[in-house]
Amino acid sequence: xxxxxxxxxxxxxxxxxxxxxxxxxxxxxxxxxxxxxxxxxxxxxxxxxxxxxxxxxxxxxxxxxxxxxxxxxxxxxxxxxxxxxxxxxxxxxxxxxxxxxxxxxxxxxxxxxxxxxxxxxxxxxxxxxxxxxxxxxxxxxxxxxxxxxxxxxxxxxxxxxxxxxxxxxxxxxxxxxxxxxxxxxxxxxxxxxxxxxxxxxxxxxxxxxxxxxxxxxxxxxxxxxxxxxxxxxxxxxxxxxxxxxxxxxxxxxxxxxxxxxxxxxxxxxxxxxxxxxxxxxxxxxxxxxxxxxxxxxxxxxxxxxxxxxxxxxxxxxxxxxxxxxxxxxxxxxxxxxxxxxxxxxxxxxxxxxxxxxxxxxxxxxxxxxxxxxxxxxxxxxxxxxxxxxxxxxxxxxxxxxxxxxxxxxxxxxxxxxxxxxxxxxxxxxxxxxxxxxxxxxxxxxxxxxxxxxxxxxxxxxxxxxxxxxxxxxxxxxxxxxxxxxxxxxxxxxxxxxxxxxxxxxxxxxxxxxxxxxxxxxxxxxxxxxxxxxxxxxxxxxxxxxxxxxxxxxxxxxxxxxxxxxxxxxxxxxxxxxxxxxxxxxxxxxxxxxxx
RNA sequence: GGUCCAGUAGCUCAGUUGGAUAGAGCAGCAGCCUUCUAAGCUGCGGGUCACAGGUUCGAGCCCUGUCUGGAUCACCA
Numbered sequence: 001x002x003x004x005x006x007x008x009x010x011x012x013x014x015x016x017x018x019x020x021x022x023x024x025x026x027x028x029x030x031x032x033x034x035x036x037x038x039x040x041x042x043x044x045x046x047x048x049x050x051x052x053x054x055x056x057x058x059x060x061x062x063x064x065x066x067x068x069x070x071x072x073x074x075x076x077x078x079x080x081x082x083x084x085x086x087x088x089x090x091x092x093x094x095x096x097x098x099x100x101x102x103x104x105x106x107x108x109x110x111x112x113x114x115x116x117x118x119x120x121x122x123x124x125x126x127x128x129x130x131x132x133x134x135x136x137x138x139x140x141x142x143x144x145x146x147x148x149x150x151x152x153x154x155x156x157x158x159x160x161x162x163x164x165x166x167x168x169x170x171x172x173x174x175x176x177x178x179x180x181x182x183x184x185x186x187x188x189x190x191x192x193x194x195x196x197x198x199x200x201x202x203x204x205x206x207x208x209x210x211x212x213x214x215x216x217x218x219x220x221x222x223x224x225x226x227x228x229x230x231x232x233x234x235x236x237x238x239x240x241x242x243x244x245x246x247x248x249x250x251x252x253x254x255x256x257x258x259x260x261x262x263x264x265x266x267x268x269x270x271x272x273x274x275x276x277x278x279x280x281x282x283x284x285x286x287x288x289x290x291x292x293x294x295x296x297x298x299x300x301x302x303x304x305x306x307x308x309x310x311x312x313x314x315x316x317x318x319x320x321x322x323x324x325x326x327x328x329x330x331x332x333x334x335x336x337x338x339x340x341x342x343x344x345x346x347x348x349x350x351x352x353x354x355x356x357x358x359x360x361x362x363x364x365x366x367x368x369x370x371x372x373x374x375x376x377x378x379x380x381x382x383x384x385x386x387x388x389x390x391x392x393x394x395x396x397x398x399x400x401x402x403x404x405x406x407x408x409x410x411x412x413x414x415x416x417x418x419x420x421x422x423x424x425x426x427x428x429x430x431x432x433x434x435x436x437x438x439x440x441x442x443x444x445x446x447x448x449x450x451x452x453x454x455x456x457x458x459x460x461x462x463x464x465x466x467x468x469x470x471x472x473x474x475x476x477x478x479x480x481x482x483x484x485x486x487x488x489x490x491x492x493x494x495x496x497x498x499x500x501x502x503x504x505x506x507x508x509x510x511x512x513x514x515x516x517x518x519x520x521x522x523x524x525x526x527x528x529x530x531x532x533x534x535x536x537x538x539x540x541x542x543x544x545x546x547x548x549x550x551x552x553x554x555x556x557x558x559x560x561x562x563x564x565x566x567x568x569x570x571x572x573x574x575x576x577x578x579x580x581x582x583x584x585x586x587x588x589x590x591x592x593x594x595x
Numbered sequence: 596g597g598u599c600c601a602g603u604a605g606c607u608c609a610g611u612u613g614g615a616u617a618g619a620g621c622a623g624c625a626g627c628c629u630u631c632u633a634a635g636c637u638g639c640g641g642g643u644c645a646c647a648g649g650u651u652c653g654a655g656c657c658c659u660g661u662c663u664g665g666a667u668c669a670c671c672a
């Protein structure tokens with residue numbers, strides 16, 4: 001990397017000129033802004049302490065040193081306290097000839113280190129996946145891909161919250177009003193069917209609360225004593241006691257949901273190395289709690305409920321087992337963490353979970369630590385922001401949830417009408433068109449979601465469908481298809497461009513800025529990995545596409561008469577297309593050959 | 596009320612961890628298809644970076660306070 005070369009030279013220069021090596025924090029190297037000449041810029045202000053001279057003087061002295069002592073730096077200029085360095089064409093040429101045949105440019109070799117286990121998706125089995133899950137799934141999948149690109153071994157896991165009061169609610173409502181409806185008899189997707197009964201339960205529950213309140217009960221009390229809720233609670237208890245009938249119904253309804261989820265996952269392109277089920281981990285969690293209780297780390301209240309005291313850590317007391325002995329969310333998460341640790345002994349346990357659960361994960365780590373699990377420190381909560389609608393948070397009960405399947409279907413239709421309106425590809429078969437619409441709609445959706453910094457709350461306006469022009473997935477995909485079209489024509493014309501070394505030293509501005517941008521790819525992948533941020537990849541892909549389109553409009557490629565120049569431009573186009581494809585792949589998005 | 600997060604153009608978002616005149620897209624206006632894909636390119640207009648102090652050569656970024664919005668502090672998951 002040229003940056004590190006410059007940094008080293010800078011250290012040597014200050015040592016030679018001013019008798020001191022600067023600490024790393026004082027070395028600031030950045031890319032030169034386009035309005036100035038040069039490729040890289042050294043900020044000299046921090047070095048004045050060492051040089052004890054004014055900025056201009058210091059920069060001049062350093063600049064001279066660079067020229068005299070390096071082959072890579074050919075020129076410099078000083079503006080205010082900024083030392084702009086020009087890197088030799090030889091460096092850029094060698095760099096380009098190196099990456100041209102390197103199909104893994106930007107990717108690291110696999111490292112022999114403990115793997116990272118990354119959990120994402122984590123659906124509840126009482127309702128279908130919605131836009132919030134979409135962000136979760138896309139983030140988790142993409143971060144996993146990015147970590148792999150950094151050479152880190154990754155295990156992708158899903159934890160299905162398949163038990164608990166929520167699924168009992170759906171089961172109960174189905175028992176009462178379902179009339180034995182199944183996905184087969186209704187033709188409805190299983191997760192949708194079960195979700196409908198969850199909504200039904202909630203309606204009835206609200207009704208009962210209202211009745212109780214009308215009869216003079218306080219609202220809080222009513223919420224806890226509505227008959228239908230008591231019935232659901234009873235069902236949960238029966239479930240934990242292993243009641244045959246309850247278990248059978250539970251199993252059947254969950255199977256419906258899984259069949260539905262599988263369709264959604266598969267369409268979205270989301271997969272896992274391993275799926276955990278809460279019903280298989282919560283007992284382990286209970287055992288951990290019992291153990292902690294015996295060791296006196298946890299305590300029992302008079303009613304029999306078990307708690308962890310976190311008040312000394314600035315948090316509250318946390319319930320771990322209810323008075324009736326049933327477990328809560330935290331209980332099973334303790335068990336899952338333990339199980340996962342035993343399965344993989346990972347270097348890191350990453351949880352992709354919304355930021356509304358920040359507190360939960362603080363508590364989880366603390367409780368595990370108290371229970372003596374040193375590896376609790378390797379737990380990292382990849383906390384992402386909510387997806388909101390223009391009018392605020394999505395509420396399933398108010399019907400403002402954006403369903404994942406509906407969203408994908410809508411995007412598909414948009415891709416279809418947009419493509420048809422442009423009137424290209426009459427020669428496409430139905431299958432080819434279908435493929436294209438899929439690639440475009442998912443590319444648009446994935447890019448739209450992943451280009452936003454994961455930590456930030458993002459807004460989605462269902463009324464305005466996701467764009468296909470401007471800073472979008474299809475724009476990037478289009479650029480790829482456009483390049484592929486040129487490369488096909490080059491093949492037809494019999495212009496070879498691979499395996500040829502061009503001795504290029506007279507570069508056009510547009511060529512060079514594109515090349516310099518491609519040069520950044522490895523650092524972008526590295527940074528995206530360190531920050532768990534697909535957004536960095538997305539923004540990079542956009543910049544590359546934009547830069548290429550400017551290059552494309554400014555210069556001719558195929559019809560360029562000078563053979564060397566033409567070949568170089570074809571090579572540059574080729575590397576650009578490859579980089580775009582790989583960057584998009586890290587987001588889980590495909591790129592089409594034609595569009 | 597406690598804790599945490601956020602506030603950048605009409606809208607949706609960037610801003611390389613403190614550097615040069617704060618950038619894109621959408622929306623609006625004006626141009627460019629007999630050069631290789633116009634899902635593209637070029638130009639114009641649009642900003643008190645919520646507000647007030649502070650730190651320093653330099654602050655959208657760091658610190659303090661204020662305002663606004665959100666999350667959370669559940670025997671829901």
